[in-house]
Amino acid sequence: MTEKRVARAPLSDLLSSLPSVDRLLSHVRAGALIEVHGRDEVLRAVRGALDSARARLRCADSMGLPEPPDDDALLNVAESELAARARPNLRQVINLTGTVLHTNLGRAVMPREAIEAMARAAAEPCALEYDLGEGRRGDRDEVVEQLLCELSGAEAATIVNNNAAAVFLLLNALAARKQVIVSRGELIEIGGAFRIPDIMQRAGAKLVEVGTTNRTHPHDFDNAINARTALIMKVHTSNYVVAGFTATVAESDLARIAHAHGLPFVVDLGSGTLTDLTQYGLPAEPTPQDSIGQGADLVTFSGDKLLGGPQAGIIVGRRDLIQKIKKNPLKRALRVGKITLAGLEAVLRLYRRPAHLPERLTILGILTRPAAQMQEQAQRLLPAVGAALKGLNLSAGAAPVLSQIGSGSLPVERLPSVALSFSGLNRTGERQVILLERKLRASPMPVIGRMQDKTLLLDLRCLRPDQESCLIQTLQAAISQLRIAK
Numbered sequence: 001m002t003e004k005r006v007a008r009a010p011l012s013d014l015l016s017s018l019p020s021v022d023r024l025l026s027h028v029r030a031g032a033l034i035e036v037h038g039r040d041e042v043l044r045a046v047r048g049a050l051d052s053a054r055a056r057l058r059c060a061d062s063m064g065l066p067e068p069p070d071d072d073a074l075l076n077v078a079e080s081e082l083a084a085r086a087r088p089n090l091r092q093v094i095n096l097t098g099t100v101l102h103t104n105l106g107r108a109v110m111p112r113e114a115i116e117a118m119a120r121a122a123a124e125p126c127a128l129e130y131d132l133g134e135g136r137r138g139d140r141d142e143v144v145e146q147l148l149c150e151l152s153g154a155e156a157a158t159i160v161n162n163n164a165a166a167v168f169l170l171l172n173a174l175a176a177r178k179q180v181i182v183s184r185g186e187l188i189e190i191g192g193a194f195r196i197p198d199i200m201q202r203a204g205a206k207l208v209e210v211g212t213t214n215r216t217h218p219h220d221f222d223n224a225i226n227a228r229t230a231l232i233m234k235v236h237t238s239n240y241v242v243a244g245f246t247a248t249v250a251e252s253d254l255a256r257i258a259h260a261h262g263l264p265f266v267v268d269l270g271s272g273t274l275t276d277l278t279q280y281g282l283p284a285e286p287t288p289q290d291s292i293g294q295g296a297d298l299v300t301f302s303g304d305k306l307l308g309g310p311q312a313g314i315i316v317g318r319r320d321l322i323q324k325i326k327k328n329p330l331k332r333a334l335r336v337g338k339i340t341l342a343g344l345e346a347v348l349r350l351y352r353r354p355a356h357l358p359e360r361l362t363i364l365g366i367l368t369r370p371a372a373q374m375q376e377q378a379q380r381l382l383p384a385v386g387a388a389l390k391g392l393n394l395s396a397g398a399a400p401v402l403s404q405i406g407s408g409s410l411p412v413e414r415l416p417s418v419a420l421s422f423s424g425l426n427r428t429g430e431r432q433v434i435l436l437e438r439k440l441r442a443s444p445m446p447v448i449g450r451m452q453d454k455t456l457l458l459d460l461r462c463l464r465p466d467q468e469s470c471l472i473q474t475l476q477a478a479i480s481q482l483r484i485a486k
């Protein structure tokens with residue numbers, strides 16, 4: 001025990017030595033903050049900074065009260081609180097997960113044409129559902145209907161909020177209190193909350209399952225049809241495959257069976273793209289025009305999966321059935337806004353020139369990037385990253401990886417890519433890898449990678465060249481924080 005104790009002022013003196021709110025607000029730094037954030041926000045932040053300073057003084061260990069913070073320290077606290085409050089909640093991120101259409105990261109990134117059209121639609125009044133020729137109310141679906149018909153070979157089209165809504169609306173409009181026949185091999189669940197049996201029930205339709213998980217035959221459908229049947233439905237198994245001893249019924253056969261009984265045949269395609277992806281060296285994905293050609297009466301698909309546009313659900317097909325769907329009151333509840341329609345129109349227009357699509361449609365450009373490009377990026381990035389790692393128990397390299405398309409598109413197909421990989425040289429290093437993944441997510445520009453075993457992989461497929469310097473800075477900053485945490 002030491003006799004000598006530093007004489008300190010009692011708590012009440014420390015508390016009263018803190019500056020007043022008014023004194024802080026009249027500081028020149030506060031003046032600058034008020035210019036940016038407004039007086040109310042700055043007042044709130046200054047009060048918050050003083051409150052937490054008081055709380056810290058009160059909690060401080062009786063062995064030694066801390067010095068009260070000075071004006072600058074308090075304003076620092078206020079300033080960072082103001083910055084945090086001003087930051088948008090919907091944060092931009094760099095998606096290096098290797099999943100291109102990542103539902104949790106907003107799916108398709110859109111082409112310039114769509115972004116500009118959406119900005120124009122947001123900024124100005126537009127003839128959204130207004131007939132300029134007649135000077136009266138029009139129909140908002142007409143913004144894209146012609147284009148969709150041209151591209152898909154369908155007679156008519158309607159647009160709703162997303163593909164789940166499209167399926168729901170279709171079932172409610174055409175099959176309420178009636179039966180819908182679906183193969184047992186196609187009772188899909190997509191991303192947690194979309195399950196065919198549940199959607200069917202909520203839409204008021206009765207699901208009739210036929211066949212088995214692995215095999216369904218034409219006679220299964222034939223035998224299930226009765227006076228209460230409303231539809232035969234095919235659901236694209238977009239996020240899994242049934243392989244081995246399997247049998248499915250071709251769309252043309254399902255159409256023939258349905259039509260022989262005067263019933264519509266509908267297809268939920270899920271992703272759906274309006275062009276043949278094999279021409280760009282990508283795996284084949286079914287298209288609405290294929291289904292329509294095989295005899296489907298209606299096809300539903302998403303706007304923001306492989307199509308590469310804004311979130312939307314698209315229904316194309318027979319005019320009489322589309323009319324019936326549009327008359328359903330739920331259509332009004334599920335309709336899209338002008339910004340969505342503007343973006344969708346711009347994206348659809350790009351499909352008129354398929355040869356230009358990889359350059360123009362952002363998502364297709366990303367999917368068709370050759371691995372050699374990512375390899376070059378890795379070589380550009382690694383020197384700066386390697387230098388930052390000196391002294392840590394980490395190694396960085398370029399690793400061959402496989403990207404996936406995502407969002408239930410082409411579930412088993414993988415695209416060769418290259419990732420920056422970070423792994424630990426020992427136990428400490430392994431902890432640093434985990435910490436690095438976390439620090440990258442917490443960065444001002446969050447970088448999202450994926451952990452595979454004990455390695456952090458940053459798949460470079462979605463990294464634009466103009467983002468490379470941002471990635472280097474973010475990595476260097478995150479790595480230097482590891483040094484502090486060490």
Ligand SMILES: *Cc1c(COP(=O)(O)O)cnc(C)c1O
Pocket residue numbers: 162163164165167188190194235236237238239268269270271301302303312313407408
């Ligand atoms: C993705 C998908 C859906 C749901 O579409 P959202 O656009 O996410 O609403 C429905 N059916 C299938 C087959 C899908 O792949």
